[in-house]
Amino acid sequence: MTIPVAPNSDLGQLTSKIRIIAREQGFDDMRVTDCDLSESAPRLQEWLDKGYAGDMDYIGNRFEMKIDPDKLVSGVKRIISLRMNYFQFRNESMDGFNFINAPDKGFISSYALGRDYHKVIRGRLEKVAQNVQSIIGAFGYRVFTDSAPVMEVELATKSGLGWRGKHTLLINKNAGSWFFLGEIYTDLDLPLDSPASEHCGTCSRCIDICPTKAILGPYKLDARRCISYLTIEHRGSIPKEFRKLLGNRIYGCDDCQVVCPWNKYASVTTVPDFNVRESLDGETLVKLFSWSESEFYRYTEGSPIRRIGYERWLRNLACALGNAPTSPEIIRSLELRKSYESELVREHVAWALDEHL
Ligand code: SF4
Ligand code: SF4
Structure with missing residues (x-):
């Protein structure tokens, strides 16, 4: 990874520009966090030790890279965490809990009813980074979405994109949880955002x-x-x-x-792919x-x-x-x-x- 160019530029202003570019690419929110996952590592280890991951060996593989982003992308300073809504109104018989009344029909999770998000999100993250490069010149970055060595929800939580709900998914106060996450690991020293407060309360x-x-x-x-x-x-x-x-x-x-x-x-998502x-x-x-x-x-x-x-x-x-x-x-x-x-x-x-x- 290279040292960021434009060391004298206003990184706060640059973050605002990245946010605008991200919106143009269909992302609904974007926040910035650092690479310190030391608090999350023991929780992941305990979860793996209890066998809760089942045969998803890929979660435990490359554990070091997961808990230390620098081992995945050398020189990374910040992680830009982004989310993209995928919520769509669907066939009436499948909407909400109506599907219980349609036991002869197949229920497919909402996120899977459109185009594969891996391709969509990765492509758009790449475009965000390229558009930033066209403004400030070359900088080091790598993009990820739903990738095994990345602790997506932990990073999104740290960045303030939302809080981890009791079901363990990320929730955003203004957008619920029907969204995909993506990350840009970068060597740009962008200003940090703060985590969001939790709002599950007594709900279960x-x-x-x-x-x-x-x-x-x-x-x-x-x-x-x-x-x-x-x-x-x-x-x-x-x-x-x-x-x-x-x-x-x-x-x-x-x-x-x-x-x-x-x-x-x-x-409802604005991305036709979904x-x-x-x-x-x-x-x-x-x-x-x-x-x-x-x-x-x-x-x-x-x-x-x-x-x-x-x-x-x-x-x-x-x-x-x-x-x-x-x-x-x-x-x-x-x-x-x-x-x-x-x-x-x-x-x-x-x-x-x-x-x-
Ligand atoms: S944890 Fe959520 S997605 Fe998994 S079975 Fe329970 S309700 Fe369904
Ligand atoms: S506890 Fe309630 S608010 Fe929290 S994730 Fe579960 S359903 Fe949502």
Whole structure:
């Protein structure tokens, strides 16, 4: 990384300019923090030691880089933390808790209904940095979003973008929690912002609503129990104790965010990439389960859903079909996959058929 140019420039003014540039790129807020994560490191270590990360080995990997940003990007002085709203109104049957009344339809977490945010956010962070370079000349930077060696929520909390809610996600007082985070690690010595105050108070709605009791207590998440983990990150068989609790959630879960009172302040995204794809929202489980492998890859092109692959997609759908109200159509669609080539899928299909006996 290079030493920043323009050492005499007013870094406060530069921060204001970066904020304007970030807004032009669709970011809804931006704050600056330093690289000291010494308070967060023991909490992460304890969480990992308890096994709460499940088989997400990548969280523990490169631990040193995570807790010491300089080990990831040598010479980094500041981290610019940014957020981008993804909230969108969706199919009425899937909106809020209405999806409980549509158990024959597949529920997909809101963040995954548009274009893959990794590409969108990374591209726009890069543009922010390049536009700053066009003003001040070359400076050292690297951009990240949802990247394993970056403690995103901790950095965002330190920067004042919001506070960590009891469900462990970041909440912003004016925007709720339906947003993505991104970071620019930089050697620019920008002035620091202060952390935000916490406003969960005595509320425990997210803890109470969690279908699998994954939020063990305030700020304590056992990812192995979380439906987002089970349907997205987890590669193997879904433990039987959770299958009924998944309901019709086939990719992620939004319950703890839906009930959070701060989300009444959420704003609809201005980024067209996050527009809801009709083919993914409010579609029947039978229809989604009937997709061939090539159809799956066609309909999920550019979507984060692709990341789980066709086999896990069928696994999740088989679970949801096992939980759906019995109908000849559902039985028929499960029967058609009884001899599917993947043992993982066959086992979930057999379980689902048993649920309809
Ligand atoms: S996403 Fe769902 S399963 Fe995971 S903690 Fe939130 S409510 Fe619980
Ligand atoms: S639901 Fe309540 S306790 Fe949970 S994150 Fe929101 S405000 Fe905090």
